Amino acid sequence: MTFWSRPFARLASALAAVVLAAGLAVAYEVEPMRLILDLGSNRTSTVISITNTRDTRLPVEIVMKRRIVNADGSQEFVAADEDFSVFPPLALIEPGESQAVRLSYIGDPALADSRAYVAEVQEVPVSQPGFTGVVFAYNFGVAVYLRAADAEADVSVGEIRRDETGLYFQVINDGSDFAMLTDMAVRIQIGPDSVRLEPAQLGELIENPIIPPHATRDFHLPIADLPDGEIRISLE
Structure with a gap:
């Protein structure tokens, strides 16, 4: 094994352990998970689909955030309500059903640089009457890239x-x-x-x-x- 391959072998073992340890199902699906909008071709609107695979109703809220990537790879997320129109922003999805959500960019049409956003699908936690345990809620982040004209x-x-x-x-x-x-x-x-x-x-x-x-x-x-x-x- 060469000096190049040894680190990759160790890394592969670590990744396999992570995969085996994972496996918790969140019981709803969002697709696609990555979207590209293009101001140059006037492609400023898109749709995501949220599917409820549970046997109970799924309440969700969709929130747009600007994604800022720092030099070290850390990220900041800033509210971007003024840049996007989301319809519907709230949904109550029946078991086995899907909800289409339209994301439309309504910000500056003459951006000099491309931008990155996240469409955050937030499950709204609901406590049942008489329930005293912990309520788990799962969020998904859909990566949305807005490409400036001729970028x-x-x-x-x-x-x-x-x-x-x-x-x-x-x-x-x-x-x-x-x-x-x-x-x-x-x-x-x-x-x-x-x-x-x-x-x-x-x-x-x-x-x-x-x-x-x-x-x-x-x-x-x-x-x-x-x-x-x-x-x-x-x-x-």
């Missing part, structure tokens, strides 16, 4: 460093559209040796791949035991 991403690699925990590098987006690191491959070269990380591998290694317009993102790859030598990283 394009323009990414490059910035600072590169390493320590005992792995490899750190910056990706700079000088463009007006979002970029996703998991839509690219990353080639790491140390001396004469190199490895190409495919998008699927990056998806396992990186929790948040989003690179916002006109922003810099910091990424960490938990690849230990790297050989000595100058490190070069390129995006392919």
Whole structure:
């Protein structure tokens, strides 16, 4: 096993443990989970579907939030009621039935940069008469990307460093559209040796791949035991 493959083997074992530990059914479904609106083509409206797979009524509320991604990958969510019209904003879905919800962008039609939002489907907890236990409510977040007219991403690699925990590098987006690191491959070269990380591998290694317009993102790859030598990283 090479120094490149050892960290991936450990990571695969950890991911398998997480999958085996998961399995709690939330008993309702939302689709799709990712949407793209495009101001350039006047595609500013879309529909999500909420299906109640329970045997009781499902009350939900749909709230739009602006999604702000920081350099370290952490996120902030800010109310975006003025940017979207949601119909219906509230629904009571019967068992086995589905509810279509229309999301329409009504904000600035001349945005310079693309934006990211989340359509948060919030279950409204309901306590039954005489019930004294804990009521669980489940929320879904649908990723909504609003593409500015003629927006394009323009990414490059910035600072590169390493320590005992792995490899750190910056990706700079000088463009007006979002970029996703998991839509690219990353080639790491140390001396004469190199490895190409495919998008699927990056998806396992990186929790948040989003690179916002006109922003810099910091990424960490938990690849230990790297050989000595100058490190070069390129995006392919």
